Amino acid sequence: MEQINVKLTEKVYIIQPILESMNYRVEHDEAVSLIESADAVYIGTTYQKIKTIVPATFIGSGKLSEIREKLDGLQDITVLFNGELTPSQTLNISSALGDLKVIDRTTLILDIFAKRAQSNEGKLQVELAQLKYIYPRLKGKGAALSKLGGGIGTRGPGETQLETDRRHIRLRMDYLEEKLRALSVRRKLITDRREKNSVKTISLIGYTNTGKSTLLNKLTNAEVYAADRLFATLDPTSRRFEIDGSEFILTDTVGFLQSLPHDLIEAFRSTLESALRCDLALIVCDASGEYEMQLKTTLDTLSDMGFEKPYLVVMNKCEKVSDRTAYPKDCIFVSAKEDIGLDLLKKKILNYFRQSTLQIRLKIPYEQMAAYGKLKKYVVEKSFKYGNDALYVNAVVESSLIEYFKNFIV
Template identity: 50%
Template sequence: MKPNGYDTRDESAERAVLVGFHNKHERTDEAAAEASLEELVNLADTAGVQVVSRMTQSRDGADARTLIGSGKVQELKAVVSELGATTVIFDQELSGAQVRNLEAELDAKIIDRTQLILDIFAQRAKTREGILQVELAQLSYLLPRLSGHGKNLSRLGGGIGTRGPGETKLETDRRHIRRRISELKEQLAEVTRHRKLHRERRKKTGVFQVALVGYTNAGKSTLLNRLTEADVLAENKLFATLDPTSRQLKLPGGKEVILTDTVGFIQNLPHDLVAAFRATLEEVNEADLILHVVDSSSPVRDLHRKVVDQVLEELGAQDKERITVFNKVDLLPEAERELLVSEGRWLRVSAMRDEDLEAIKTAIEQQLGSEATVFLVPAVRGDLIAKLYRLGEVLEQQEQGEALRLTVRINPEVFAVNRAALEDYIWEETGNRV
């Protein structure tokens, strides 16, 4: 276990030592463990924590009592004392007993990776839905660990690990916490119901929906802002976006689609968090097209892509139509850019280049629907003609007696939803679908 020193300029920030752990018997290699610890540094920075040192421990198995073993705990204790750290953050999820034992040995607040992520979400949740989801995730995480979070729940405490539900809720007994969890689930079920109604309304109007997904800090919000001239917060921090944001995007051919920015994924994303944010993540399931945004400048971009694939699979969205968007290619040497390829459709872009934004719009437009249908509509049915223009892309319009013959490229799913209103007007001479 080797400590690495950091500058300690901000005296007001919470001072923390970060600890990584690598189990030699697990498949993950030491490089992946080091990348995870580096990510923990970024998470701590996002949470407003000053990292004064970081350590790694590699051993044949986790110690049931302290994770890292008694000898390493003493080594860690010396570093904590020498640097005046008040908090120790572990890159692995800890049990309540491990937290209790480590607190007793180190006389410091003990936080694990899951709790740090939950704390960042608590800081960044702004909407009522986001706040409810964070509280549910925090309570679900803390319920089995109440006996092991003495310092975290102290009335004199503060900083990371204490935001969100508030100390009075966390210090009450399990019965009351379970009741609160039930209340939160009921409130979120109502949120889910409203969100579902909005999605169904968009489906009925034939709006094509595109979801931006990707690892946290891949540049999704920047792309949303540049493509739609939105004003979504975009900064170089993890989880800059927490609540989903949808904006209209006008494509080169004039058609408009809905583009939605979603919360970024991260490796070892807490299960409770995925469950709590399911209402938000359902936007991914309802999308007609997924844009998987990849930070191509990251040295562990392949790992990030695997994490996103795993979360999409957990959400049941792994079979959705998808375009891989390798973002930030302007930060790579030309030779390395050529290595960026993917199965299926993919693009190499920089959100800062206008021509690349147009390429993304064109790729979306090409996905709107590959089939065309010819309709013969009475000229007096202006409502139906307007509906066809709204639902799809009208490729050709010709007068035919007292009717209009319209050739329309329309998304198959949109056509299926509106088939009852349209099928009587399909021009039979074409054999229906053309």
């Protein structure tokens, strides 16, 4: 779909609600990075402690008039409410601020995703997520939304689309869902084939901007886009690489963020799911940042998605920290940028797989070949010998699967 270009002059002012439960400093700093990642300019913030939420406008009218005065006369201003707003709250805040364009955090994140999506599938996923977000908000809001002009929140589905009736959007959503389903079937076939080939797969998973793509590039000599911005890479990229002669497939994945919009996670579920079918995950954190929050957010999101694979915790950007106490036990310190700790990381990966595999020798009587055929996908066959009565195989198998082979082990 057509994308409307960002207005480079777009300036964003943040309204930061402070609720008791929230880590608002981190969320605020992240919002600034999100604005920059949307290629807009951050110009300032009003913080507001919230004791009780005002249903119509979330924050009180006194504060809104204050903000209106502050922004009076400035051009191309967008107000980011760093939280989730209902459609009517968005409209009410906008009119209290003299019809300024108001967006919430989800709209901003969806906008960045719309800009960053590269693959056909990624674009379809983001478009679906945007439509899902807009759809319930569209009742009679056409006029108000079309007032917004270009810039953040209007990319992707686009202005004309917003004005189309809900039935039209519903049809488009059905179409996108169908197309994505077909793509996901195709990907599943690829993943199945990989599993059958029994090349071990490793996924780089973690908070956005922690260095996953840089690490992929370093370990596999790839050239995936890596940059100091949030959600630099959305599409999973897989590359083969070797450690001491053993072959692996390493996959880079979309980064996580605190309170990532639910529709977005849903939309990316199928791409993520194949990455989550890995044999081992490397959970990447920024050792010089809020690594505890990053690790918790990642593990919580993964557990919501039903992920239960083994993982190693990798603390990247370790050249920036001098004190390595207070980090999670057993984490591996690396610096993808400065090439520190990568050999140790490789060793730990190899150790993990060696620990979990066993060398076995199998004797398969010819009349039981069919039964063995069904188990074949679980072993890596190293060599065969055809005897008079049976086939002899030297193989490697995962220790957890050894039980299947008990009738054949010599």
